[in-house]
Amino acid sequence: MSVIGGEISVIEKWSPVMAIVGANIAVGSVNALVKKALDGGVNHMVIGAYRNVISAIILAPLAYFLERKTRPKITLRLMIDHFISGLLGASLSQFFYMLGLLYTSATVSGAFLSMLPAITFTLSLMLRLESIRSLKTKPGMLKVMGTFICIGGAMLLTLYKGPQIANFHSHPEALHHHNNNNDQDKAKKWILGCIYAIMGTTFLSLWMLFQGTLNIKYPCKYTSICLMSIFASFQCALLSMYKKRDAQDWVIEDRFVILVIAYAGIVGQAMTTVATSWSIKKVGAVFASTFGPVILISATLFDFLILHTPLYLGSIIGSVAAIMGLYVFLWGKNKEIEVHATLCPPIQNEDKNNNNNSDGSRLSV
Template sequence: MGIMGCCSDFLQRVKPYVAMISLQFGYAGMNIISKVSLNHGMSHYVLVVYRHAFATLSIAPFALILERKVRPKITFSIFVQIFVLGLLGPVIDQNFYYAGLKFTSPTFSCAMSNILPAMTFVMAVLCRMEKVDLKKIRCQAKVVGTVVTVAGAMLMTLYKGPIMEMVWTKHVHPHRSSAPETTDSSDKDWLKGSMFLIVATLAWAALFVLQAVTLKQYSAQLSLTTLICFMGTLQAIAVTLVMEHKPSAWSIGWDMNLLAAAYAGIVTSSIAYYVQGLVIQSRGPVFASAFSPLMMIIVAIMGSFILAENIYLGGVLGAVLIVVGLYSVLWGKYKEHKENKKSKVMSLPLTLKNSEGNGEGMDIKDEDEKGKKANSMNLSTSDDRSTIKVRFPIPEIPMKVEAPNA
């Protein structure tokens, strides 16, 4: 029984770690598969439509069954917020992200996505959802981390540098050095793709801020995710009809395009939301966000093997700055969370009273409250700070008067 208990306790402790590492592999696979699909000519507008259609169909049954009794009513205000959330996430964020992915690389796109916590922090401060006191170290860490993260993103955007030769790339792609030099047009595409990724990250950060407000009024998370994906699908269809005039762009078969849409919709838009929500609920958002740089490392290795993509010095230096700034922000948030928990514990009342009908009670008082005389017996134990007094009422003993014998 002891061995089984230890194994069960160990599995419970490693579950959050296994879940978050598995999610990072899922996100990395989405970037690689989507990049291959976009390189084969699939429109990113159509990919967004199919992705969120798959996401809606996969998560809607769970929302209908599991939240049928706790689902709040949709008011006009909540409908407007869901409409904006669908516009920010599925439409703006995903379209700009896929456009940036098409012009850059999966490794670069993942690295740029790591500035999301910093952008979310800035928007939360502007919306007065986050307080900043520069006299405290944790607030200084959040501000400095935000600046360093943005600096890393700008370095990756404006500077490429020489190609970095990795150990495994020399054996996998020995003839890559004979490739033609980067042209001016590719540099322009790289800059344009970087701008697209920054806009996508801004939209995703705004979605987080607005979603935090919406969840206070509409607490059914599965239902809210379903509605966002469904609304985003309708809006993405409207955008695609405007931007894509060829009917052939909608054609999809049993190929990489279908795999990219289904994988991105089911794995990274439905399962990921649910698993990440469970981990955040048990271990907090700081724990969940700390694993995001792992995706960049996985994509860099997979991209160099599968896509033979180049890794530049500017990307490596910028990625290092982004990771350092990210963990500085997360450290500040972690310290803030600990201080909030400590302040809640310290604010507990110092007087506990448990009164019943029989008149018994227990009072916790300071040393200064001494000398009170009452018809009771006091048992006290004191130290340098406080005195604990337990009062027991003394019952009255009736007097019997017996008449003398005659």
């Protein structure tokens, strides 16, 4: 029995970690596949709309069966909140992020996505959700330092592409013939793509801050994500008309693109959202966010080894700098949590005693 109990405890300990790592690997692979589909000329918001429709279809049964007894009544205010949630977290974030993906690579876009905790911290300071006084403490200084390193990595990714260091499909003859105008156009698109990727990640950060308050108002995560996906599918459909209004954009005949959309909707949107939400509930958002660079590693390996996309020196150096900054930031965040834990031991002990007492003793308190 003790062996079985030990096995169960190990499973309980590592299952959230495996879930968040698996979710981040899936997100990285989705980014690489979507990049390949976008290079084929598909309207990126058509992919976004179909992706959210599939997500809503997958999550609707889960929301109905798992939360039907605990689901609060949907009010007009909650509908507006979920509309805003879809606009920030799925529509505008995908609109800019996938434009950045189109103009750069899955590696670069993944690097900006791994900066999410630092960008969220910066926005929380701007919106005064984070105390300015905390910046004078050691954890606060570490978070600021990590944020600046992340910003430095982002600037390096944006302004320095560097030489190509590896490409499966490089031919010596092709490397000697370059069109200067074409190179300048690619450089402009690269910088523009990095700006778009930053904007997409910023909207995702705003969604995380907004979702924090929405989760308190409406704690049913499956229903909430389903509603967000429904609103986002219509919003993405409207945003798809920014370039051209052609009904043919919605008729997808390429089997590869169809598979990418299905994979992005089922795995990249619905399953990863559920896995991430469950992992955050088990181990906390800070610990879960430390696995963000897995997205970057997954996208890079998938992009390079399977899709044979070339790697550039600037992308690697900038990505390493971004990851270093991220972990300095998370180090400061962890120190901050330790400080709060040491300041409030009586409350923790009281809660522990209350959990061990019977129902009668709780009533007496």
